[in-house]
Amino acid sequence: MAAHQTILSSPMHVGSAPAAMAATLNFDANSTLRNAGLRSPVPHSESKQLPAMFIEADKNQRSSEDSWEASEHAELEVPVLDLEVLNSGPDKLGQRQELVKAMAKACQKWGFFQVLNHGVDQALIDRCEVEAHRMFALPLEVKERVHRPPGTSFGYGANTWVNQKVLHWAESFHMQLHPTSNIHEMAAKLFAEGDPNQFSSAVEAYMTAVEGLARRLLELLTEGLGLEPRHFSQYLEKERMISMRFNFYPPCPEPSLAIGLRAHTDPHLLTILHQDSVAGLQVQIHDKWVTVKPRPDCFVVNIGDLFQVLSNTMYKSVLHRAFVNSSSQRLSLACFLNPPLNATVATPPELITPEWPQIYRPFTWLEYLKNAYLYHPITGADRHERFFLSANSCANS
Numbered sequence: 569m570a571a572h573q574t575i576l577s578s579p580m581h582v583g584s585a586p587a588a589m590a591a592t593l594n595f596d597a598n599s600t601l602r603n604a605g606l607r608s609p610v611p612h613s614e615s616k617q618l619p620a621m622f623i624e625a626d627k628n629q630r631s632s633e634d635s636w637e638a639s640e641h642a643e644l645e646v647p648v649l650d651l652e653v654l655n656s657g658p659d660k661l662g663q664r665q666e667l668v669k670a671m672a673k674a675c676q677k678w679g680f681f682q683v684l685n686h687g688v689d690q691a692l693i694d695r696c697e698v699e700a701h702r703m704f705a706l707p708l709e710v711k712e713r714v715h716r717p718p719g720t721s722f723g724y725g726a727n728t729w730v731n732q733k734v735l736h737w738a739e740s741f742h743m744q745l746h747p748t749s750n751i752h753e754m755a756a757k758l759f760a761e762g763d764p765n766q767f768s769s770a771v772e773a774y775m776t777a778v779e780g781l782a783r784r785l786l787e788l789l790t791e792g793l794g795l796e797p798r799h800f801s802q803y804l805e806k807e808r809m810i811s812m813r814f815n816f817y818p819p820c821p822e823p824s825l826a827i828g829l830r831a832h833t834d835p836h837l838l839t840i841l842h843q844d845s846v847a848g849l850q851v852q853i854h855d856k857w858v859t860v861k862p863r864p865d866c867f868v869v870n871i872g873d874l875f876q877v878l879s880n881t882m883y884k885s886v887l888h889r890a891f892v893n894s895s896s897q898r899l900s901l902a903c904f905l906n907p908p909l910n911a912t913v914a915t916p917p918e919l920i921t922p923e924w925p926q927i928y929r930p931f932t933w934l935e936y937l938k939n940a941y942l943y944h945p946i947t948g949a950d951r952h953e954r955f956f957l958s959a960n961s962c963a964n965s
């Protein structure tokens with residue numbers, strides 16, 4: 569068993585200035601989730617036939633018959649949890665405990681849940697969605713002003729993984745709020761002829777509100793592990809990484825041959841996703857793909873790889889993907905909560921017992937990010953195995 573470690577401990581000095589941290593994210597172009605360098609093959613809803621570069625040959629990756637409609641299997645509904653009970657009042661105390669338990673149970677089984685009455689103003693969500701649509705509707709040559717260079721993390725383009733031959737039927741735009749915001753800079757390029765502030769103020773206000781929600785959820789989830797609620801969140805007060813990806817899926821001429829976003833786990837700590845009213849997100853459970861019913865009044869929350877490590881696999885980071893359809897466009901806003909790159913991620917000793925031994929060795933988020941994308945870039949299903957304490961210590965998984 570490893571020596572006692574603090575989880576998300578004080579930064580180890582990999583390079584402490586925010587600018588230096590940002591710079592270290594620029595991986596080798598051949599080794600990461602990267603932009604495909606798209607210029608012309610942006611998915612077009614006008615196409616009658618699916619262009620070859622979007623045809624997914626691997627049937628296991630297509631959104632096909634193997635999906636179960638949650639409505640036909642009541643037990644296969646990603647749970648919807650009502651946060652209303654968090655509003656203080658002595659009569660709500662018992663209900664709060666129930667909520668914490670339900671949340672922990674959802675993360676053990678699904679790694680996913682939805683939250684209702686989450687406290688993020690609906691007007692803020694609507695405003696951010698309007699701005700996302702405005703951004704994707706810009707002419708391609710304007711969007712390319714913020715083109716994400718191959719091998720880097722932020723900007724406009726299409727996500728592909730190394731080794732992936734086929735393009736996703738999707739456009740994406742990834743921005744960062746912390747440690748340094750790149751939102752104003754990119755808005756200034758995108759909306760040079762208009763009012764960049766309209767875009768950046770909506771996006772920043774949305775991300776700030778969602779970060780607040782993510783922190784509240786992190787504390788409840790931590791409590792659900794039997795730890796003091798601020799056990800992890802205390803380390804994210806000053807330094808943290810907050811980013812958001814807009815995912816836009818135009819109607820697809822042959823949806824059964826394409827995929828919006830391939831199956832993957834999120835490498836992050838926690839993901840807070842808002843999907844519009846069009847279905848597309850699917851979660852894998854018992855080797856079946858289950859559709860997460862769109863609830864625009866809810867956020868979808870999922871455990872990332874880092875939280876799986878911190879929880880010693882009690883919480884699961886689960887494969888998910890996005891499918892596309894022929895009639896409706898779809899928008900999702902995915903916000904990611906992360907520690908700073910130089911934070912140490914280590915399972916707390918309280919969660920390590922003889923019956924539930926330590927699975928992972930401590931590592932930094934930077935080390936994980938580089939390895940995660942370098943070695944298991946496509947599904948991410950087993951990329952965290954590289955961080956097992958020893959080859960045989962996968963007893964709990």
Ligand SMILES: O=C(O)CCC(=O)C(=O)O
Nearest residue numbers: 813815848849890900902
């Ligand atoms: O669009 C979706 O529902 C899924 C998005 C997602 O998984 C991601 O951005 O990582």
